[in-house]
Amino acid sequence: MDTPFDSARTTAYDDVRTTAPRALATEAVHAGRDDLARQGLHAPPIDLSTTYPSYDSRAEAARIDAFAGDGAELDGPPVYGRLGNPTVARFETALARLEGTEAAVAFASGMAALSAVLLVRSAMGLRHVVAVRPLYGCSDHLLTAGLLGTEVTWTDPAGIADALRPDTGLVMVESPANPTLAEVDLRAVAHACGSVPLLADNTFATPVLQRPAEQGARLVLHSATKYLGGHGDVMAGVVACDEELAGRLRQVRFATGGVLHPLAGYLLLRGLSTLPVRVRAASATAADLAARLAADPRVARVHYPRIGGAMVAFEVHGDPHAVIGGVRLITPAVSLGSVDTLIQHPASISHRIVDAEDRRGAGVSDRLLRMSVGLEDVEDLWADLDAALGEPRPESPEVKRLHEAMS
Numbered sequence: 017m018d019t020p021f022d023s024a025r026t027t028a029y030d031d032v033r034t035t036a037p038r039a040l041a042t043e044a045v046h047a048g049r050d051d052l053a054r055q056g057l058h059a060p061p062i063d064l065s066t067t068y069p070s071y072d073s074r075a076e077a078a079r080i081d082a083f084a085g086d087g088a089e090l091d092g093p094p095v096y097g098r099l100g101n102p103t104v105a106r107f108e109t110a111l112a113r114l115e116g117t118e119a120a121v122a123f124a125s126g127m128a129a130l131s132a133v134l135l136v137r138s139a140m141g142l143r144h145v146v147a148v149r150p151l152y153g154c155s156d157h158l159l160t161a162g163l164l165g166t167e168v169t170w171t172d173p174a175g176i177a178d179a180l181r182p183d184t185g186l187v188m189v190e191s192p193a194n195p196t197l198a199e200v201d202l203r204a205v206a207h208a209c210g211s212v213p214l215l216a217d218n219t220f221a222t223p224v225l226q227r228p229a230e231q232g233a234r235l236v237l238h239s240a241t242k243y244l245g246g247h248g249d250v251m252a253g254v255v256a257c258d259e260e261l262a263g264r265l266r267q268v269r270f271a272t273g274g275v276l277h278p279l280a281g282y283l284l285l286r287g288l289s290t291l292p293v294r295v296r297a298a299s300a301t302a303a304d305l306a307a308r309l310a311a312d313p314r315v316a317r318v319h320y321p322r323i324g325g326a327m328v329a330f331e332v333h334g335d336p337h338a339v340i341g342g343v344r345l346i347t348p349a350v351s352l353g354s355v356d357t358l359i360q361h362p363a364s365i366s367h368r369i370v371d372a373e374d375r376r377g378a379g380v381s382d383r384l385l386r387m388s389v390g391l392e393d394v395e396d397l398w399a400d401l402d403a404a405l406g407e408p409r410p411e412s413p414e415v416k417r418l419h420e421a422m423s
């Protein structure tokens with residue numbers, strides 16, 4: 017007989033599998049919640065259980081055996097919190113719908129998610145990774161240092177096919193990349209990978225701007241700490257992928273313990289419901305600020321992706337540390353994707369752990385600043401940036417002569 021818990025869970029998944037395709041904005045507020053009205057609920061419940069009672073240990077043994085086989089989600093309650101959690105499962109269901117994948121597996125952080133992917137592949141004897149710089153500093157470090165026994169070959173997108181080896185288990189890219197916002201042609205890269213799975217870190221774009229699985233990526237990674245949560249108060253990671261890889265990831269998560277707390281799962285599900293609105297609003301402000309920065313003589317170069325987004329990177333002629341010290345409304349802090357605007361100096365913080373030569377070689381100049389634009393009014397943000405950028409650079413004698421000649 018179904019307990020209320022069982023029927024709620026089964027209904028949620030059945031609904032998700034049978035629902036006709038819906039627009040992203042609709043999925044954002046409904047996916048992972050389809051069973052609620054039938055349960056007489058409006059807000060999703062938070063299940064904080066670490067363990068689940070069962071009077072039938074033979075049935076539990078069978079369910080654990082099944083999980084050990086293919087890592088598929090357990091039918092019925094999770095047995096133990098490390099095997100799964102219904103609140104976290106709602107977030108996973110919703111994110112998979114938004115990314116257009118069969119499944120998603122959530123972790124305690126983005127780095128825990130990436131570690132699980134590397135462990136899954138190296139457990140199959142596929143320890144070699146091909147990756148394109150720049151990546152987020154700690155992802156770069158994890159690969160370069162070989163902390164999990166992997167070996168990396170760094171290349172540019174055009175070199176991927178040549179860099180593949182019989183033991184290559186993964187190709188990894190970020191697009192737009194942290195912190196330069198460099199973009200790769202995901203479809204072309206996926207083609208170059210052949211049968212090797214492509215992992216695309218989609219943290220910066222979010223599924224609102226780009227769905228890498230549709231372009232051939234087999235694994236889509238997010239630091240959910242960023243836009244998916246969206247309010248700077250949840251640390252989480254998630255991998256959207258096919259059911260086969262999801263099963264392996266769940267097995268690694270069970271064995272290594274990098275699980276997401278249910279309260280974080282709840283906050284992420286809530287964050288997803290406003291994701292399209294937040295990303296579109298912040299992106300419009302970011303595009304405006306990118307244009308103002310590009311026209312400003314104190315700014316040497318602006319990086320803003322073709323696909324848009326709420327991240328802007330720019331190189332200053334002056335001292336980048338003075339800009340960080342000069343902001344008042346904008347928060348000088350690492351991380352991104354919150355409702356408020358943050359700015360940081362990648363060479364000092366997010367990419368400090370990457371060797372300086374490698375960092376510069378990846379286009380991360382020492383004068384680069386990375387700004388995550390939030391939901392404030394654009395004029396207030398510009399006033400703060402304008403003040404933090406300091407006095408305009410004095411005109412060079414040549415420019416001065418030109419201006420005088422034209423006046």
Ligand SMILES: Cc1ncc(COP(=O)(O)O)c(C=O)c1O
Pocket residue numbers: 125126127128152154155190194217219220238239240241251252253351
């Ligand atoms: C693009 C990208 N991927 C992965 C990560 C790692 O995520 P987390 O900090 O949640 O472990 C980050 C963190 O900044 C990131 O920016």
